[in-house]
Amino acid sequence: MTDELINITVDGQKLQARKGQMLIEVTDAAGIEIPRFCYHKKLSVAANCRMCLIEIEKAPKPMPACATPVAPDMIVHTRSELATGAQQGTMEFLLINHPLDCPICDQGGECELQDVAMGYGGSSSDYVETKRVVMDKNIGPLISTELTRCIHCTRCVRFGEEIAGMRELGATGRGENMRIGTYIEKSVDSELSGNVIDLCPVGALTAKPSRFSARSWELTQHASVAPHDSVGSNLFLHVGNGSVVRAVPRENESLNQTWLSDRDRFSYEGLNSADRATQPMVRSNGELQPVSWEVALKAVADTVQNTVKQHGAAQLGALISASATLEEQHLLQKLMRAVGSNNIDHRISQLDFSDQQHAPVMPWLGQAIADLESVDAALLVGSNIRKEQPLAALRLRKAAGNGAKVSFVNSRVYDMNFDCQAHLAGGQREQLLHVAAIAVAAGVEHSCLRDLLGSFEVGDQHRAIVKSLSDGETATVLLGNSAVMHADYAMLRALASGIAQRTGAVFGYLPEGGNTAGAWLAGCVPHRGTAGVTSEAIGLNAAEMLSDPLKCMVLMGTEPGFEHPRSALAQRTLKAVENSIVITSHVSQMMLDHATIVLPAAAYAETAGTFVNASGSWQMFNGVVAPPGDARPGWKILRVLGNQLDVDGFDYQSVEDIRTELKGLCRELELDNRYEPDGAMLADRANSTGDANGELMRSGDLPALRADMLVRRAKSLQRSSDAQPGVISLNSSDLSRLGIEHDAVVNVEQDGATVVLKAKADDGVPIGLAWLPLGGQDVAGFGALDQPLRVTGS
């Protein structure tokens, strides 16, 4: 397409258009309405529905606006007799086989077919014969199908092929027998599958979790921001009868475009889970007993004061979730510091903190999310970006489609929906060696690298990665979710930033949670206050607090027994904490086991706040539904606690007050990922040994569908194929070596505890590793990653 402008006339209106643009793009931009079904601005042109027929002067017949490029001096009539006649005719044809079941159709009231039929169709039809019926197949827990309603626009098919990169739906059969589906009985598994619900112009594909639960006109729509990943997708929450009924994308070209990941779309179900915290509880006589807020808050204040008085503030610690709001994070660390403790952290899954002094004030992507779509090369270390930040992955996929060379170093080979240059996989030690080898190939020099590498050779694959990064005009090196969990995170960081420096690539991070970036800004780290101000004393980090019991801990929105790589140790430690104060939206068994005070807090969608995304944008949102029972917004709980503890600066009237204070503190901040490790950071000290003593080494990540409290309780997502509960995956050669069948029930033993799981053969898992990720109910408080485990048939 060129930038050359031409003039056309549509319905008497003079318009300018770029040469080669399709007519419908020009009329859409000018606000002239042309009916359509198959056309969608983010998909290829199929021109199969014929709804967009219009008249072009000098053309012998009506033309489809979606597939007709503009030409100089074209004169178009969208409402002429020829055009409306063609539109009415098309409409009549489309309705021949469409059932008249609008009263029981979920799409009713927001259906493109209804709207267009009203606007452009005739009032009666000559068709009196029977209509066809299509038998439905079950395509999984997220999408419900009613394919008798399908008008064969193929938007859903094109979405799978062009956007999701996973062609799962297709149009089989022909003529009257054509139908959309998977052909065989199979679930649609893409992490973006829910988008076909929005794309489908009729009620053929609708949201299964909210099926038959509301009529669209009874719902109110509220703008919000998705809480699960650092893209910070914009969305609308639809509310009916005081609860969130569904979530749909809110267009933001620079972030989520017109899409939403399934996790962001369906996690709202977790709001209505049975284990919501609805009343304050205090432990007495060994049991958690419901109490009034007054009693509970006083108990918290007393506990905190007593701890400080008797044991010193150093015996007080706090952990907060990366999906908490910026305001909650700010208040919690402010409170902790006001009572004299720097033991505050949000890095619940991190193990190696040795270089935290050198970490950027806010580790961020280093570029705009949209920039990922134009990189020529990328190296991602410890990232399953496709599941963890699906809409950032979409950009990378686009780049890969244009020839970008994308490489990964991971603990297993993840399925990517684009071609990768390399996917190097191994245990933690091996990953470190791969990254070191790439660094050496890039020319990073340090005396310790030789020792570290030992006999591990710098190979062609490492050199090829370096070459792609240096050759690329724009290239990036990114640290992902699992890098943060690596026992040698500091070395990985030093090496990755070195690789970026030598190759001229942009160095960045893919922050893990919806507000990981915010937690850094807010000062939820033990060595820095809000806006990165250095603390005088450095407090304990998350791993320290989770390995040595303190006298008193505050946990806000987190379940370390699911999220910490050493789950068993974390849970044991929390149990040994004398007073554990839990501020939470949900109560798990693990919490009941250790909590002495439970304060019920509002969850996502129930409170106002701010999330900071991977590229540093602050996005505010409001609560859209009331929290259940006696639960209260986290910031209000913390404000009252501040007042009870008599500390200064807790007189906020609203979330805005807190945000304004934060904004002021962060005003001068410039984002900068530059990392200058001193020699010590590359010291010849690696934590990961890779030695499993002849046993299997446990490997794993914190899977996207288990990453936070809310999504862990979203029941439909938990039934989707990505959730995979109760499974341990081994390379097929390890399975046969152990004489275990695929799908066999096995005992998995680690750290003296045993769980019963199903063994699966999965050759994406490197030989010698047993893939057993964190966060599942089956492994709550069980074992540790990167430690040997034993699998035996049962």
Added chain:
Amino acid sequence: MSTTESVLNAHSREEIDEWLTRYPPDQKQSAVLAALRAAQHQNDGFLTVELMDAVADYLDMTKIAVYEVASFYSMYETKPVGRHCVAICTNISCMLMGSDTIVQHVEKKYGIKLGESTPDNKIYLKVEEECLAGCDGGPMMQVDHVYHMKLTPEKVDQILDELE
């Protein structure tokens, strides 16, 4: 789990490979029609999901794309059918020349309707959708891809009774 090798036999693979030489290497899907034909042939006249999946793998296509092709063209059978495919043309010229009588005769002979197979899986009466381009010899039929023209009930008996 079955591998492509074990599903598509050597003969089919050889045939597909031969077709592949005619197309650019990055457009293997161009050989899908020929590949499905070979696969159907090796399986006595019909395709299974397993065979279609094997073709998909062999040609680097998504499985659903192969299902689409197989279900679109009437020359592929995606349900089990009898060994011998008997397709009586019922299009306009053959109809004028009396194809109805032939159809009736055959249906009666085997006690099955068009679109069905005999219980012993020997004969499959295919519903032929299009003119088979043998109009000059109507009524006509195709038996296992061989044309038989100017049919009479007696001639049909003779042809069909000779089938193994």
